[in-house]
Amino acid sequence: MSIAVFLESYNGELIKASKEAVAVGKTIAEKTGKSLFGIVLDDNVDNVISAAGQIGVDTIKAASGVSLYHPTMYSRFIVNAGKDADYIILPATVWGSEIAPQVTVKLDATPVSDIIGVEDANTFKRSLHGNKIHGTVKAEGKMIITVRAGVFDVPAENVVTPNVETISPETMDSDSIMKLAEILASSTGTIELTEADIIVSGGRGMGGPDQFNIIEDLAEVMTAAVGASRAAVDAGWREHSDQVGQTGKFVSPKLYIAAGISGAIQHLAGMSSSEIIVAINKDEEAPIFKIADYGLVGDLFEVVPKLTEAIKKVKGL
Amino acid sequence: MKIVCLLKVVPDTETRFQINSDSTDVVWDASIDYIMNPYDEYAVEEAIKIKESIGADVITVTIGKGEEEKSIRKAMAMGVDEGILIENPDLVNSDPLSIAKAYAEVVKPLGADIIFCGKIETDTSESFVGPAVAALLNMPVITEISGLEVSESGIVATRDASGRKEKFESSYPVVLTAEKGLNEPRYPKLPMIMKAKKKPLAKKDDAGTVIRTSVKQIKAELPPSKGAGKKLEGSIDDIVGQLVDGLQNKDKMI
Ligand SMILES: Cc1cc2nc3c(=O)[nH]c(=O)nc-3n(C[C@H](O)[C@H](O)[C@H](O)COP(=O)(O)OP(=O)(O)OC[C@H]3O[C@@H](n4cnc5c(N)ncnc54)[C@H](O)[C@@H]3O)c2cc1C
Numbered sequence: 001m002s003i004a005v006f007l008e009s010y011n012g013e014l015i016k017a018s019k020e021a022v023a024v025g026k027t028i029a030e031k032t033g034k035s036l037f038g039i040v041l042d043d044n045v046d047n048v049i050s051a052a053g054q055i056g057v058d059t060i061k062a063a064s065g066v067s068l069y070h071p072t073m074y075s076r077f078i079v080n081a082g083k084d085a086d087y088i089i090l091p092a093t094v095w096g097s098e099i100a101p102q103v104t105v106k107l108d109a110t111p112v113s114d115i116i117g118v119e120d121a122n123t124f125k126r127s128l129h130g131n132k133i134h135g136t137v138k139a140e141g142k143m144i145i146t147v148r149a150g151v152f153d154v155p156a157e158n159v160v161t162p163n164v165e166t167i168s169p170e171t172m173d174s175d176s177i178m179k180l181a182e183i184l185a186s187s188t189g190t191i192e193l194t195e196a197d198i199i200v201s202g203g204r205g206m207g208g209p210d211q212f213n214i215i216e217d218l219a220e221v222m223t224a225a226v227g228a229s230r231a232a233v234d235a236g237w238r239e240h241s242d243q244v245g246q247t248g249k250f251v252s253p254k255l256y257i258a259a260g261i262s263g264a265i266q267h268l269a270g271m272s273s274s275e276i277i278v279a280i281n282k283d284e285e286a287p288i289f290k291i292a293d294y295g296l297v298g299d300l301f302e303v304v305p306k307l308t309e310a311i312k313k314v315k316g317l
Numbered sequence: 318m319k320i321v322c323l324l325k326v327v328p329d330t331e332t333r334f335q336i337n338s339d340s341t342d343v344v345w346d347a348s349i350d351y352i353m354n355p356y357d358e359y360a361v362e363e364a365i366k367i368k369e370s371i372g373a374d375v376i377t378v379t380i381g382k383g384e385e386e387k388s389i390r391k392a393m394a395m396g397v398d399e400g401i402l403i404e405n406p407d408l409v410n411s412d413p414l415s416i417a418k419a420y421a422e423v424v425k426p427l428g429a430d431i432i433f434c435g436k437i438e439t440d441t442s443e444s445f446v447g448p449a450v451a452a453l454l455n456m457p458v459i460t461e462i463s464g465l466e467v468s469e470s471g472i473v474a475t476r477d478a479s480g481r482k483e484k485f486e487s488s489y490p491v492v493l494t495a496e497k498g499l500n501e502p503r504y505p506k507l508p509m510i511m512k513a514k515k516k517p518l519a520k521k522d523d524a525g526t527v528i529r530t531s532v533k534q535i536k537a538e539l540p541p542s543k544g545a546g547k548k549l550e551g552s553i554d555d556i557v558g559q560l561v562d563g564l565q566n567k568d569k570m571i
């Protein structure tokens with residue numbers, strides 16, 4: 001009996017959220033004494049297998065030559081590879097959240113979605129009501145677990161050479177009813193919010209789309225992702241995919257810097273679990289200051305560029 | 318064309334919850350206002366837009382416990398033609414797979430070309446129902462879409478996945494889940510609000526499926542509080558200096 005972890009990757013790159021899912025798998029393995037194996041589907045499996053070996057995944061079931069994502073095909077493969085496992089763990093990414101319910105149905109298993117903590121082998125923490133409440137759930141039976149990105153620490157380095165069992169992926173009929181037609185852009189050129197250790201976000205206080213360049217400059221020197229409040233997104237200043245909050249992304253980076261964001265309850269829902277929060281706002285009554293580890297009252301157009309310069313200096317840039 | 322929207326009703330996103338006396342759940346009392354799940358608004362709006370462009374019957378299906386009619390009438394005021402409401406608290410409190418099975422049972426005979434869901438609901442945040450219903454009904458699913466084109470023969474949908482832009486094609490029937498950015502939900506106008514009151518809403522108390530609770534909530538608590546915020550004092554140069562010093566030397570962030 002075992003624990004399977006779907007090692008989501010793209011173009012041979014193992015994503016960080018998968019490593020966090022491995023961390024959850026390892027915690028359950030310690031609590032149950034069960035062994036853990038990874039499931040890989042990629043065009044370039046060797047790269048993914050070696051990345052998984054870096055964090056101690058010693059057994060892998062892999063299908064190579066998978067160049068296009070198809071949720072039904074991925075689900076079938078994970079069902080085949082994981083049908084005897086007691087746990088199948090996936091990152092709660094777009095792909096993972098799309099696949100997990102299909103795997104749950106096929107195996108008539110128990111879904112435990114989007115967990116943020118492991119209490120014991122069948123008790124998990126979840127974030128409810130826009131992170132205003134933390135719930136503890138007890139589950140029974142074979143579990144299909146998805147793991148919220150950015151919450152668990154990536155496992156420490158522990159290099160092993162994994163044993164690899166190669167499985168041929170089930171091919172879908174060429175006239176399959178649904179297909180991934182195209183990757184329109186393989187990367188938006190920016191750091192993905194849910195994968196970032198540092199996020200710099202701007203809100204309505206930015207005043208317009210062009211002014212976001214000072215946020216981008218700060219993000220660049222800090223190797224950070226850029227986020228936004230809904231007000232900035234709805235004004236058309238930033239992409240929807242940049243929105244942090246209850247109807248945007250849930251993030252919990254090590255450092256979250258909010259500039260010109262008041263701290264509405266729906267924004268806090270998406271970022272209040274960040275480790276360190278910095279707020280820059282000219283209104284000292286802004287609710288964001290209630291949760292800020294560092295509150296800077298002042299005009300962001302003065303503070304942000306000065307902060308960028310100061311960080312450049314300490315980093316020797 | 319027939320479109321079924323799975324419509325979930327959730328507490329208003331402004332709600333401040335209290336924990337109940339045995340710390341197993343929040344207090345569900347009359348102080349809570351209920352709204353259509355924000356993501357379901359995008360799904361309903363998109364369905365109405367399809368109805369306006371190529372013609373469609375739009376039906377909502379809801380599983381609830383008695384707080385749902387106002388939100389269903391709102392969807393009707395946006396343009397939904399009819400609704401089905403299954404009122405069953407046990408079903409609402411069952412596990413997500415049981416809920417999905419109940420949906421599949423109710424939706425199956427409707428013969429939908431498109432089943433629309435929200436990408437997630439803002440209360441229990443499972444992101445489960447859409448893809449599960451698709452698997453139960455053997456339909457393909459594309460989640461978290463932010464762009465959609467429909468034609469007689471099928472759909473083309475785009476979405477953002479982990480920083481990539483992906484484009485999918487599908488024939489009918491298909492399950493789609495809506496992400497913010499897909500459209501701007503309309504505000505219902507008064508004549509539509511009046512009309513909505515008379516649209517058919519079928520109420521049932523059961524879907525005839527087995528209700529399991531393989532996942533049970535045993536505890537509810539407030540998240541660990543971040544503690545009172547701290548404001549830095551001094552001139553702009555001073556506070557920037559204190560911040561950088563703290564991030565570098567205390568928190569080891571830079
Ligand atoms: C159903 C629903 C879902 C929602 N989901 C989300 C969500 O996911 N994410 C989200 O963010 N919001 C969400 N909201 C919206 C939320 O309620 C707020 O309206 C929004 O977060 C406000 O954004 P903001 O802080 O940028 O703007 P504001 O509240 O207008 O705040 C702007 C702040 O900038 C400050 N400021 C202005 N100029 C300067 C300057 N020069 N220097 C320094 N500070 C300055 C002001 O003092 C003010 O505090 C949702 C709302 C609803 C109803």
Ligand SMILES: Nc1ncnc2c1ncn2[C@@H]1O[C@H](COP(=O)(O)O)[C@@H](O)[C@H]1O
Binds near residue numbers: 326435
């Ligand atoms: N009880 C419910 N009633 C109606 N629709 C639901 C219900 N639960 C989930 N859904 C649908 O499934 C979507 C995702 O919900 P969830 O999987 O619970 O996060 C929602 O946006 C709805 O479209």
